[in-house]
Amino acid sequence: MNKTAFLKAGHTPTLLAAFLYFDLAFMVWVLLGPLGVQIAKDLDLTPAQKGLMVATPLLTGAFLRIVMGVLVDQLKPKMAGAIGQVIVMGALFFAWQHGITSYSEVLILAGFLGVAGASFAVALPLASRWYPPEHQGTALGIAGAGNSGTVLAALFAPSLAMAYGWTNVFGLVLIPLAIVFLFYLAVAKDAPNCPPPKPLTDYLAVLKDRDAWWFMFFYSVTFGGFSGLASSLTIYFNTQYGLDPKMAGFFTAGCVFAGSLVRPIGGNVADRIGGIKSLTLMYALAATFLTIVSFGMPTVWSAAGVFVCAMLALGMGNGAVFQLVPQRFRKEIGVMTGLVGMAGGVGGFYLASSLGYAKQITGSYQMGFLIFAGLAVLALAGLTGVKTRWRTTWGAAHLTAARI
16 A cells, blocks of 8 residues: 555544544443453343343444434534543443442443444544545544454453452543543544535435445444454353453453454455455354354363454454445445444344353353354355446446455
């Protein structure tokens, strides 16, 4: 990639602001996962309850991405993001001051943390609208690398909870959130070519296009796998291998770091060789590694190695999907980011909650992993079925400078 051309093509301060906002929003979005062991112990939760607790922010975040997508088009990305950040900080402040004493209360907090997950529908359009088609994969990969915030949650939340109590962690995370919020307000700018607001009745019109459904399904597997594992692995390592919360968090951070690190690489690779070719390989690898880990690895280190490989495939797949979306739906990128992001959150909710239910019903996590591996195979088959049509219609060489 020509770095000089990329830097001149867009607005670097906005790209950085989008990354930082997305990064800390993701940290908060999955926060209950790394804290799950301690919360479950204090509230005496069952495996199914633990699974639902860590999955609920993913589900509410999924549907709130639609709301945020509408706000992005109506108010422009910067204002929509500011509103979301204020809501999240308010919810965390209340939880810190009031405390969490029951399962119902932790689910209510989980619902509000979903607003942080909706940041996806803001950060990507905020960055994307500054860049031309040939740089979309790289720009969206950099902004989307904010999912590395899941690493911060896994690294620090369990240790802070052991030192200060898990309720006080909600107060401590307000410090970096406030700093990034001020930076975001100071440097982020809406692109001059933001499309004009559409009537609300027009938003669902995009669902009449079958390609929208394909992108939603493809992302429900790649991002659903990434976010579902990010939310569940701390509990998994604790339950399966007896690790204490702090060590389980470290192992989770290592796995999640792999997936978040390669998202921009996935976008860049897709820019170079085409999103379809890249995504095809990633689905095959993800299905393989999820199947392997479902049978239970003999040691925590071997399990972590397989999870890292799965996360690498899923993370690169995330970048590849969003190299393709702006090419097909450039004028509808705000609403499509919301819809595709929603599907990704639903996929994450399914994986995280199904792992908990599988453990409670069968005593093993195997069925949860195997079904999701099957979904990756189904996505691979679907991509194989649409690739010729995509490459000869909207992705044809004479219509776009991007590789499809």
